[in-house]
Amino acid sequence: MKTEDWLKNNTFHHSVFWDLLKLVKEKEKQKLTISLCIPTLNEEKTIGKEIILFKSELMHRYPLLDEIAVIDSGSRDRTCETAASYGADVYLANEILPELGDRKGKGENLWKAIYQLKGDIIVYIDADIKNIHPRFVYGLVAPLLYNQKTQYVKAFYDRPLAFSQGVRPSGGGRVTEILIRPLFSLFMPELTAIVQPLSGEYAVRREVLEALSFPIGYGVETAHIIDVYNKWGIEAFAQTDLDQRRHRNQETRDLGKMSFGILQIFFQRLQTLGMISEISQIAPVLHQFQAQDKAYERISYTIKEEERPPMIEVPAYRKLRGLDK
Numbered sequence: 001m002k003t004e005d006w007l008k009n010n011t012f013h014h015s016v017f018w019d020l021l022k023l024v025k026e027k028e029k030q031k032l033t034i035s036l037c038i039p040t041l042n043e044e045k046t047i048g049k050e051i052i053l054f055k056s057e058l059m060h061r062y063p064l065l066d067e068i069a070v071i072d073s074g075s076r077d078r079t080c081e082t083a084a085s086y087g088a089d090v091y092l093a094n095e096i097l098p099e100l101g102d103r104k105g106k107g108e109n110l111w112k113a114i115y116q117l118k119g120d121i122i123v124y125i126d127a128d129i130k131n132i133h134p135r136f137v138y139g140l141v142a143p144l145l146y147n148q149k150t151q152y153v154k155a156f157y158d159r160p161l162a163f164s165q166g167v168r169p170s171g172g173g174r175v176t177e178i179l180i181r182p183l184f185s186l187f188m189p190e191l192t193a194i195v196q197p198l199s200g201e202y203a204v205r206r207e208v209l210e211a212l213s214f215p216i217g218y219g220v221e222t223a224h225i226i227d228v229y230n231k232w233g234i235e236a237f238a239q240t241d242l243d244q245r246r247h248r249n250q251e252t253r254d255l256g257k258m259s260f261g262i263l264q265i266f267f268q269r270l271q272t273l274g275m276i277s278e279i280s281q282i283a284p285v286l287h288q289f290q291a292q293d294k295a296y297e298r299i300s301y302t303i304k305e306e307e308r309p310p311m312i313e314v315p316a317y318r319k320l321r322g323l324d325k
Helices: 003-010 020-029 044-061 079-085 106-116 135-146 174-187 189-193 220-232 252-272 315-320
Strands: 011-013 034-040 067-072 089-092 121-124 152-158 202-205 237-244 285-292 295-302
Touching: 003 011, 003 189, 003 237, 011 135, 020 135, 034 044, 034 079, 034 106, 044 067, 044 079, 044 135, 067 079, 067 106, 079 089, 106 121, 106 220, 106 315, 121 135, 135 152, 135 202, 135 237, 174 189, 174 252, 189 220, 220 252, 252 285
Parallel strands: 011 237, 034 067, 034 121, 067 089, 152 237
Antiparallel strands: 121 202, 152 202, 285 295
16 A cells, blocks of 8 residues: 555544444444553543543443553552542552562553453553543544554654644654654664554553553554554554643653664664674663763663553453453
């Protein structure tokens, strides 16, 4: 499929899916269940509003969601208590598949959600969205319900740091524009059609999720894009414009840590696909600097992107889903 054709046929604006009653009927016709997963770590300020809105609009008013669950990484604030008080199912990541050990990272939460949640479709939504709206769910679910060939739906939106008068930015976040889009342009040009490959909001069919390996950290979205593309092709993707997303912006130093983890995963994928020759062991240490007056200090962080295996290979999951009968 040509990139221009894909953009025309697989890119949507959330407003075309305004008819939620029609969407619910389509879900019921296909006898599908849909789970919402919100991965959290210290998000007590925004988690309550998200749960109230999704539960009232997409469970009670329009029964699109069958389950709303928080998978928490060990919050030290009242994230878990707040989420539970507003009616979400709350799970601690370290208590899911405990026999496989505990890892820290967003990817770990997303992976364990496959085991814990029941839906045929899983929607992932970040917990720090200040302008939360039902479109963050129905805009992602709809392409899956209306097209059986679609497997993985990504969100894109404006992420304003500052506004340009009369001009709407059309790019992704800072890491996307500085790192991911140049890498895709060099090695996988077709994937540059995905406006925001690192967006934290996406909806995926279970059979796709359970076939993917999961980096435990920030490399998870990049790994997914590459792996789905190589297994199912660009036609497996769709993307929906959700207008705008307001959230807590990260410091540049933190974006450096994110980029370091993503680069590890990207080079690993290139090597696995035979796109580059074998490279020596990648040092998992990021060096950054901070200055105070005329003194300069180098600070080193160990960031190693471990990966969880495809859930379909985990014996406990196969037993839970009755896959070995």
